[in-house]
Amino acid sequence: MTEFTIRPEVPGDEAAIHELVKCAFAPMPFSEGDEQDLVDALRGDGDLVHSLVAVDPAGTIIGHISFSPVTIDAQASGWFQMAPVSVSPEVQRTGIGSALIETGIARLRADGAAGVAVVGNPAYYERFGFRVFEGLAPASEHDAPYFRAMVLAGSAPRGILRYARAFG
Ligand SMILES: CC(C)(COP(=O)(O)OP(=O)(O)OC[C@H]1O[C@@H](n2cnc3c(N)ncnc32)[C@H](O)[C@@H]1OP(=O)(O)O)[C@@H](O)C(=O)NCCC(=O)NCCS
Structure with missing residues (x-):
């Protein structure tokens, strides 16, 4: 079990987050190798609503999660x-990703957010309560099979969900 704490990103974390995201995605066959640039672009656009890091006892950033607004x-x-x-490859499958996801969603809920969407392996994300909502779809057809959502307040919306500009 890896010891870690979760905190919001602070100024000075940018380079370590960039490196971590790069290392986490590098072995993934579906990766286009630019996820680290996506985080930088979201930050540059002012769209990193929550950017949380998992930090080990030595202060090294070993996990990261971003949330950005959608229309x-x-x-x-x-x-x-x-x-x-993103979780550092050496410490994947030790609960860090789950803790980042649960903490991030709790923060969004505390903010009064209406919901959260994700594109990824349904087998992983459905365990947190993400699911398919008929009538809510991503703009990208390519993402559709991997698109899942979670309502945090109110009823499920219908429509086409479009990501922040940095996603292209
Ligand atoms: C996906 C990722 C964020 C999960 O974080 P983690 O800290 O490794 O995961 P946790 O320890 O919280 O959860 C582990 C569980 O998730 C499962 N899991 C981990 N990665 C998975 C994946 N890509 N697909 C399906 N299941 C996955 C494990 O089987 C494990 O399940 P088990 O406990 O039933 O065996 C991390 O593995 C990672 O950074 N991967 C590379 C980048 C990536 O793929 N990011 C997500 C893109 S959508």
Whole structure:
């Protein structure tokens, strides 16, 4: 079991987060190798609503998660995209990713967010309560089979969900 704490990103964390995201995604066959640039672009655009890091007892950043705003049918929605999620390869499968996801969602809920969406392996994300909502779909058809959502407040919206600009 890896010891870690979770805290918000602070100024000075940027380079370590960039490196961590790069290392986490490098072995993944689906990766285009640019997830670390996505985090930098979200930050540059002011779209990193929550950026949380997991830190080991030595202070090294070993996990990271980002949340950014999305629109639904081109309207501000109170919904957020959870991406990317990254854990240092040496300490994957020790609960860090789950803790980042649960902490991030708790923060969004505390903010009064309406919901959160994710694109990824359904077998992993459905355990947190993400699921398919008929009528809510991502703009990218490529993402559709991997798209899952979680309602935090109110009823499930219908429409086309579009990610922040940095996602392209
Ligand atoms: C995906 C990731 C964030 C999960 O974080 P983690 O700290 O390794 O995961 P946890 O320890 O919280 O959870 C482990 C559980 O998730 C499962 N799991 C981990 N990665 C998985 C994946 N890519 N697909 C499906 N299941 C996965 C494990 O089988 C394990 O399940 P078990 O406890 O029933 O055996 C991490 O593995 C990672 O950074 N991967 C590379 C980057 C990536 O793929 N990010 C997500 C893109 S959508």
